[in-house]
Amino acid sequence: MKLSDIDALIRIHTRSDTDRIVTMINRDPFHFLNGVSVIEFEQSLDEPGRRIRDNTFVVVIGQTTVGYFSLCFVELNTHIAVDCFGTVDVEWRRRGIGTVIFNFIFKRLKDIARQDAKPIHFKHRALTRIPGEATIGANFGMKEQNTLEIFCLTNMVDQEVFLKPLGYQFRSPTLEDANVWAEIYNEAFHDNKSPESVIHEFQGASFSKNLYFLCTNEFGNPIGLLSSILRGTHARIPTIAVRREWQKRGVGKLLLSEILQRLKQSGANDVRLTVDSKNDVAKSLYNKFGFQQEYKRIHYVASFLP
CATH class of the missing domain: 3.40.630.30 (Gcn5-related N-acetyltransferase (GNAT))
Structure with missing residues (x-):
């Protein structure tokens, strides 16, 4: 019909x-x-x-x-x-x-x-x-x-663990981090996300203290962030963002290594993320972790x- x-x-x-x-x-x-x-x-x-x-x-x-x-x-x-x-x-x-x-x-x-x-x-x-x-x-x-290209990782077993530089830490964000989360996000993606939207996200059912985290340097200053969602055995990484002045220093690699370990421990069988087709640096990083292009948006x- x-x-x-x-x-x-x-x-x-x-x-x-x-x-x-x-x-x-x-x-x-x-x-x-x-x-x-x-x-x-x-x-x-x-x-x-x-x-x-x-x-x-x-x-x-x-x-x-x-x-x-x-x-x-x-x-x-x-x-x-x-x-x-x-x-x-x-x-x-x-x-x-x-x-x-x-x-x-x-x-x-x-x-x-x-x-x-x-x-x-x-x-x-x-x-x-x-x-x-x-x-x-x-x-x-x-x-x-x-x-944009959607990349998928299906091998959750053979993941290399990268050690954090001395003083670097990962910590779960709190509502008090809404401003800095929005700041890092907007700088990375040229967006207009408000702290109120971040708070709404942190208070939502998809938020996980284990799968959302900030990366801080030796002075405790946030330099990057990552959010991930696990539904059943399928995971998605909506956001990986690093402050502009900290890019090309391996922070993205640290964030990705950390979340893949956490997702594997949480029972994920596969992980998907999205990257701009012109971002060859990011695509190269994802390929090194075993991600392969699945389709495009x-x-x-x-x-x-x-």
Whole structure:
């Protein structure tokens, strides 16, 4: 059955939709939230200052929820950056649902740009492992911005342990570290993460004192950070960041070595992380640890003027 033969309804998400959404996500092995719980998903909608809950929608055909998507808004000085996260149920793909979703998103963002009197820069993340995701960006006239590569490590046994330089330590972050965590993160990724967002993350169900840590130098000053999430036996490393003045001194290698040991002890069978396709230094480091490219994520962008 094609979408042209049936009616699709897009409506605002309610708490009663979350169980079905989580089931959809966990049926898709390539979704970045794969393995998420209902509690984690609900908490992700309430990140401070991002308007996510008010911009999370479900796609319904008849009595069946066939997809969902969330728009995440980041207010910047010159524009509003909007990221989109979501999925179409694996059994309903290649039926035009993505086109319906993007028509809705584009209309909504045009309206918000006019209402807020501020340009909107929208980003679509297309996974090369999911047929049609890259095509839809091109079909809507979006421009290719950059490409990220998803690396996977499956050998958790033969990992070399690197000794820390004298005085260096790893420690779990506390809420009092929110400012420095945001500072290191934003410097590394040219982002605009707020301390309030960091606190929200630290208080979330995905946070683990064992799998989030700061690296400090001999003076106790934080010089790098790492966050990881373990769901079942599958782990993901969303963030590795090192202060600019401490880069190329082996801090990233220390962070990666430490987390792989911790994940192995925690029962992880595989680990995934993401790296910019142009970051040859990072890719070389990951290859030395046994990571191999699994697939790519292409970022497409579109702008909406007031």
